[in-house]
Amino acid sequence: MIADSSRSTASSDKSVSNTTEKSAPSISPENRSRSSSEHVFFVDRNAPKNDSVDLARIETAVRSLLEAVGEDPDRDGLLETPARVARMYAEMFAGLKSDPGRHLAKVFDEDYDEIVLVSDISFCSMCEHHLLPFTGKAHIAYLPSGKVVGLSKLARVVEEVARRPQVQERLTQTVADLIEDRLSARGVAVVVESTHSCMTMRGVRKPGSMCLTSAMRGIFRDDPKSRSEVLGLINRVS
Ligand SMILES: [Zn+2]
Numbered sequence: 001m002i003a004d005s006s007r008s009t010a011s012s013d014k015s016v017s018n019t020t021e022k023s024a025p026s027i028s029p030e031n032r033s034r035s036s037s038e039h040v041f042f043v044d045r046n047a048p049k050n051d052s053v054d055l056a057r058i059e060t061a062v063r064s065l066l067e068a069v070g071e072d073p074d075r076d077g078l079l080e081t082p083a084r085v086a087r088m089y090a091e092m093f094a095g096l097k098s099d100p101g102r103h104l105a106k107v108f109d110e111d112y113d114e115i116v117l118v119s120d121i122s123f124c125s126m127c128e129h130h131l132l133p134f135t136g137k138a139h140i141a142y143l144p145s146g147k148v149v150g151l152s153k154l155a156r157v158v159e160e161v162a163r164r165p166q167v168q169e170r171l172t173q174t175v176a177d178l179i180e181d182r183l184s185a186r187g188v189a190v191v192v193e194s195t196h197s198c199m200t201m202r203g204v205r206k207p208g209s210m211c212l213t214s215a216m217r218g219i220f221r222d223d224p225k226s227r228s229e230v231l232g233l234i235n236r237v238s
Contacts, residue, residue, distance in 0.1 A: 052096075052097050053086075053090040053093065055083075055087070056086075058082070058085065059082035059085075059086045062081065062082040062086065063082045066078060092126050092163060093126070093163060094160075095160040095162065096163070096164045096165075098160060100156070100157045100160035100178060101157070103153040103157050104149050104157065105182070106150070107149050108147070108148050108149070108150075110146070110147070110148045112144055112148060113143070113144065113145075113146075113186075114143070115141050115142070115230055116142055116143075116148060116151075117230075117233050117234065118140050118151050118154050118155065119234060119238050120137045120139065120238060121139070121140065121155045121158045122135070122137055123136065123137070123138060123158050123159060123194075124162060125163070125164075126165055126166060127165075127167065127196055127198050129198065130197075130198040130202070132198045132202075133197050134194045134195060134196040134198075134211075135194055136168075136193050136194025136195060136210075137192070137193055138191070139190070139191045139192075139237075140154045140175065140179065140188075140190050141187075141188070141189040141190075142180075142188045143185055143186040143187035143188075143219060143226075144183065144185060145183075145186045147183050147184060148183075149182075154179070158171075158175055161175055161178075168192055168194055168196075171213075172190050172213040173190075175192075176188045176189075176216070177217070180217040180218060185217070186218050186219050187216075187218035187219035187221075187226060187230070188217040188220065189214065189217075189220045189234065191212070191234050191238075192212070193211070193238075194210070195210060195211070
């Protein structure tokens with residue numbers, strides 16, 4: 001099942017994630033240094049700053065939204081809600097203006113040519129269609145070509161790519177493309193499983209439903225034997 005979905009997504013949507021990366025605004029040197037210092041001190045592991053978010057504008061919008069659904073934004077319980085939601089959005093969308101690939105900048109030369117797999121990387125993202133969260137786990141495997149990266153960096157890439165308005169398909173492909181590109185990996189396999197609030201709490205209301213996506217690059221896309229080997233590993237540990 002995994003292999004089938006990978007084949008359908010691997011080739012067709014690569015341009016989507018490429019477009020996303022290209023259209024992302026460039027990072028100013030100030031932002032880069034701020035991000036790296038946060039990284040060093042682990043200040044914001046779950047809440048990287050997003051100074052470009054217009055908090056006041058979000059507050060106005062949330063207030064207006066509350067009025068639109070028939071609420072009184074001035075009642076006690078809602079007074080601080082617009083400001084709270086604004087701060088939450090700043091946190092949830094903090095990956096919008098950053099380059100998650102920077103986590104893959106430091107690589108180590110290593111004569112290791114077997115699969116590296118990091119499984120069960122938890123993440124929380126925001127569905128761009130409904131602005132509701134989807135949460136789950138990512139499994140990342142790659143076949144190095146002389147360059148390896150610190151394992152925690154793969155988790156950081158997932159976390160940062162997740163902190164944007166997202167669809168799971170693009171999240172999966174963006175992570176795979178970054179690893180293939182920055183590590184010059186011979187093969188990359190990314191499998192993401194998650195639960196979407198927009199599926200479980202509204203619309204069809206199917207609690208427990210899971211969405212599985214995968215993106216295969218390089219040898220894992222081109223060679224069926226390598227693909228089943230890596231998918232076998234992922235299935236075993238996840
Ligand atoms: Zn949705």
